[in-house]
Amino acid sequence: MNSSLTGTICAKRLTKTFGNKTAVNGIDFTIEPGRVTGFLGPNGAGKSTTMRMILGLDAPTSGTVTVNGHRYADSPAPLREIGGLLEAHAVHPGRSARDHLRWMAASNGIPTTRVGEVLELVGLESVAGQRAGRFSLGMGQRLGIAAALIGDPPIVMLDEPVNGLDPEGVRWVRSLARQLADEGKTVFVSSHLMSEMSLMADHLIVIGRGEVLADSPIQDFMAEHASSYVRVKSPQSTDVEALLWGRGLDVVRVDDELRVQGLDAPAIGELVGSNGMLLHELTLVRSSLEDAFMELTADSVEYHARAGVAA
Amino acid sequence: MSTLVAAPSSTSLGRTVKSEWIKLASIRSTWWTALAMVVLGAGFTTIISGVVAGDIASGKSGDSPGEYITQGLIFSQISAVVIGALVVTSEYGTGLIRSTLAATPIRSTVLAAKALVLSGFLFVVGLVTAFAGYFGGNAFFRHQGIGISLGDPHILRSLIGAGLYMAGLGVLAAAIGLLVRSTAAAISIGLALIFIIGQVVQLIPGTFGEWVTKLMPGNAGPAIVVPVDFGEHMLGPWTGFAVYVAEIAVLSMAALALFRKRDA
Ligand SMILES: Nc1ncnc2c1ncn2[C@@H]1O[C@H](COP(=O)(O)OP(=O)(O)OP(=O)(O)O)[C@@H](O)[C@H]1O
């Protein structure tokens, strides 16, 4: 294993088509250890397809994806290298949670003692002997996470892990992701909710219609896409604009309003007032991350809800 | 890409066999179906033997006890097909196949491990069924003074052959399961192949029809299970078994080729 590539997932021109439908369209990315990388995109964006290709379940139509520097199938014990939770619960309903983890451990030469450890870690010890078919959605999700952790892998990949979890479970997944990343592991988590990602991720890859739309640290993403500004309206807007420009502030004119960044609203108000100019409006406007995400993916959303169909 | 798949290493095969065995043994339906195999197979052999023993002993029937001593295994075939098909199709039905392939990405290793575990398990259950049927049925024959001894020609071969035949049937059903990926379809096709198509081809006229009939897996395979010579209508025991194994091998190779090519 090339040590500089340990803990990375690396996609190069990765493409997957189903018939004439392109699910993933030549994407490139490198996922690094020690942080939580969010994989964000609307429904049908290609997140799950990408993750299936990472695990060698779907063969790429073209391009490559490597885990720890090599193809997934080339690993002699892949569960020790990367643990994946896939969207569909890949569990037999007639088998107990413990037996499910036991066969997985056996397949990769993982000591059986690890089964008890991960059951405890996800809080399923008390129901370990029950058939997985009787599990609630949340318990199934916990079992899936236990399975992902069975080989104590340096990379953990979770496809929509908070689906079906109650608030307590959601918080648990968040802190688990954080804990794993703090231990130096690579954590790759998909979601279609920006709000979820903003609470969990350090780094964000935004995907829409099979293409990478953004790949940046979450702070940069916020700064770039979700910055707040002060809306200024004035009957002397040209003069106000010149004044604020003169102070080195960032001013953008949109119709009759000025969008100002670099100074807070009270300070702008004092500055304008002390120069004898009139103000009609002075408002702090916060653009939420959710809005930023919507805006970014607006052109790439697969399934738009159609408004007003009934009318 | 899939043509570059490395040959399965023995260690990975060993681990996968172990995990496949845990899978098979940890599902309750496996044990119920195996029990059904023993009860149906041994039960019918015993009942049929009980029904015919008197007539054979009195000379009213020209048959021999050997013709009946493995008869009940006809019904055991159903269980073997069900267990074999489910080992593959239940994984597609539940999505478990993705966990399996994530754990063991080399498709040939997965198929080999499933085949080994299935054939080992069904060999043992088939053997138990055949011996239980022998003891049950032979009780009636012995009562009429026409008992069969395990030392009689071909008896031991046919009982062990029953285990071998069931082992093969499980692998055959698993291969069909891999091709169609649906429990209902795999079991229907498997049972139809053994119970219906194998009989219908007899209608094909001439020597060609005779050969097609003899070569059908459900007709060639059982040659090793019957201790008596059915002459022209059946292949010899080992010839028949060889044909049967070759057919399963070809089907498994086709299934593997598709398994490698298709997304999970
Ligand atoms: N096996 C398949 N056969 C045909 N089309 C598929 C298949 N799998 C995915 N697709 C299509 O590929 C596109 C991407 O699907 P994918 O499941 O990867 O999206 P996603 O980002 O995971 O969406 P979601 O948030 O809904 O889970 C979709 O248009 C989907 O319909």
Ligand SMILES: [Mg+2]
């Ligand atoms: Mg998905």
